[in-house]
Amino acid sequence: MKSLIPVLHDFRKAFLKPAILVLLPIFIVLGIAMSYFVMSIVSQQYPATNIIAIAIYNGSICEAHGYIYDVTGNPTSGELVVMDQKGSVIYSKNLDSYFSISGDDLCKLFSEESIRIQLKSGYGKYDVNLRRGVVPSRSGVGEVRYVLLYTGDTKFDITNVAIPKLYRLIILSNTRGEARLILGIANVTSGIFSGLNMVIDYGFANLQVSDIMRSLSQSIEIVRNISFKRLGMVNTSIINVFDLSINKSATTLILRLTYPDNRSEYLLEPYIGKPDAETLYVGGLVAPTSSIGYSLFAQYFPIILLYLAYVLVAKPRSSGALEFVLARPITRLDLYLVRYLAGILITVIASALFLLGIGIASAILIGITLDIYSFTILYLGLIAALTSFYSLCYMVASSTRSSSYLAIAIALYLLFAMFWGMIALAISYISGGGLMGVTETGYKISYLNPLSPATIFAPYYVQKHYSISTTASEDLINPILAILSPIAWIAITFTIGYIRFRKINLSS
Structure with a gap:
């Protein structure tokens, strides 16, 4: 010493x-x-603050459920700002991780006028994509309008117009094969968000561009050769986050969504060559x-x-x-x-x-x-x-x-x-x-x-x-x-x- x-x-x-x-x-x-x-x-490829949300309007009330998340898919917070054509703010709301909001002001999302949406945080301002849709109400009277909000390379699927879906695969580490899936899914026909009791399975395949462009639900020969694993259940949650391991020798993630009546839908996400955040x-x-x-x-x-x-x-x-x-x-x-x-x-x-x-x-x-x-x-x-x-x-x-x-x-x-x-x-x-x-x-x-x-x-x-x-x-x-x-x-x-x-x- x-x-x-x-x-x-x-x-x-x-x-x-x-x-x-x-x-x-x-x-x-x-x-x-x-x-x-x-x-x-990193944020040039993966925005530092992101949103995935589904909003509906049944003629009397507007409500939205969503998720604010960071580069790695972990919950964070941000301010949702809606602006008119002149850039004036017509709606703003501070949101934190999983959120559920409603109110008359939210109905401005469904305006036929051109609007611009941004998500603000301490890291910057990020443009939010908007996708509108309309489905007949379950009662047969009137209609239900919905809006999908998302940032980054989030994908949407409206093959089943009554059950719109948003999903984003975040590759955390190509080296370790770690990924996170954020899935937004809702039944909007009733005019209120309702549970689906859906089973989510996943598998991997080496698909060419031509395969990806086709509707996988019609490609029985492709599905038959895929070994699926259970990812989780979708019950009452509109937004679901799943961690999974990707197959580094494959090119595409395939999600199988199974309804209570055993009907299945498929979503696919190519990830080969996709730079991971790590x-x-x-x-x-x-x-x-x-x-x-x-x-x-x-x-x-x-x-x-x-x-x-x-x-x-x-x-x-x-x-x-x-x-x-x-x-x-x-x-x-x-x-x-x-x-x-x-x-x-x-x-x-x-x-x-x-x-x-x-x-x-x-x-x-x-x-x-x-x-x-x-x-x-x-x-x-x-x-x-x-x-x-x-x-x-x-x-x-x-x-x-x-x-x-x-x-x-x-x-x-x-x-x-x-x-x-x-x-x-x-x-x-x-x-x-x-x-x-x-x-x-x-x-x-x-x-x-x-x-x-x-x-x-x-x-x-x-x-x-x-x-x-x-x-x-x-x-x-x-x-x-x-x-x-x-x-x-x-x-x-x-x-x-x-x-x-x-x-x-x-x-x-």
């Missing part, structure tokens, strides 16, 4: 430097801000080419490490403070190792706080976060890259005085963080690869860059884990070299630095 005291002492001194106290919170906030950025990427999230988070994301931290946090090596070694050496410290019963190895470990400790903690900020904010804002494997890979990538660069700066700091150190360290940072792509471009042209060979050259020389574990290797393996296509192939990223590269950077620079530090004159 006593051996840790000097490390913690130097850690505290370095951590309490004004620059560190300012920059560390900035990077933590950056982790949270990244979640907003990634959410904007893939969009991971792609936005770890894309190596992203100017905002995980790579941003890996690219700019080394500035703090450059400064740490300066305040822990280069500056005190120039002022004679290191020679004063050695007047105590401490060896040069102890001094070199303690201050080195203090910088590493800051790296470990800062990286953890950054990823923790991403994980918590993403879970709250989007409802999606990385799995343990991906967090581990990204964390190890950050630690490997930042420790490698810190070891390089520490080696330079142990061998030079403050003014020379800053010039050399800044040049090294610019080389590895900013100009490495230009070097790859130059090598590609010299070797005859031209512009087309830049990417391949960049991967081949990445093992010579101490920052590559965070900027290239870790993102590559996370994207591979989620089956996200990358510009790299397996023959360009060698896992053994990806591991040996940071080990070599750390071991070689640490050893050379100590050899120089042991022999150098520490007097000012």
Whole structure:
């Protein structure tokens, strides 16, 4: 325990430097801000706030039942706003998750005039699609009018005009085969919402476009070959949410809706090639080419490490403070190792706080976060890259005085963080690869860059884990070299630095 005291002492001194106290919170906030950025990427395909609802008007009363949900299909809240042709609000209502509303104002949904509907939330404004329908009333006198409200890629089915259906399949994870189905279904002929006592089964098939365009209820040969599983029951609920596992080798989800009299209807939803929310999230988070994301931290946090090596070694050496410290019963190895470990400790903690900020904010804002494997890979990538660069700066700091150190360290940072792509471009042209060979050259020389574990290797393996296509192939990223590269950077620079530090004159 006593051996840790000097490390913690130097850690505290370095951590309490004004620059560190300012920059560390900035990077933590950056982790949270990244979640907003990634959410904007995901919401381009999956709106952050959605609605699925069925409303009816029987001539005397208007009522609606629906569901407000987020990117992953979990309940959330929003404001439904109806506007006329001029953009003036004629109806608005704050709605929360599962809702049932009624009133004369709601009847404006059934107006023959052109209206525009939006769903507002803290994440933005989203257009709501509207589909109107009319069915004869059960009594045979008059009619019942209904409206379907939905956002995103929700599908509707009015094959049975008396029982309109809305359904949306949200692919949560193609990797794990996780999906969520939101189903809105109602019997509107009576003028009031009534239960259906319907059984929902599901199965999968590899269907071509021509099959999908046909009415599946008439394609007995297709249905006969499908193995259905029970999904659930639809009793009195208008809106139902089901979790299910998708078949990754199939192309289409088929729902079988069975009525009490054993009549069946079929709904189908193609999902092959449909980007899932998780893939969009991971792609936005770890894309190596992203100017905002995980790579941003890996690219700019080394500035703090450059400064740490300066305040822990280069500056005190120039002022004679290191020679004063050695007047105590401490060896040069102890001094070199303690201050080195203090910088590493800051790296470990800062990286953890950054990823923790991403994980918590993403879970709250989007409802999606990385799995343990991906967090581990990204964390190890950050630690490997930042420790490698810190070891390089520490080696330079142990061998030079403050003014020379800053010039050399800044040049090294610019080389590895900013100009490495230009070097790859130059090598590609010299070797005859031209512009087309830049990417391949960049991967081949990445093992010579101490920052590559965070900027290239870790993102590559996370994207591979989620089956996200990358510009790299397996023959360009060698896992053994990806591991040996940071080990070599750390071991070689640490050893050379100590050899120089042991022999150098520490007097000012």
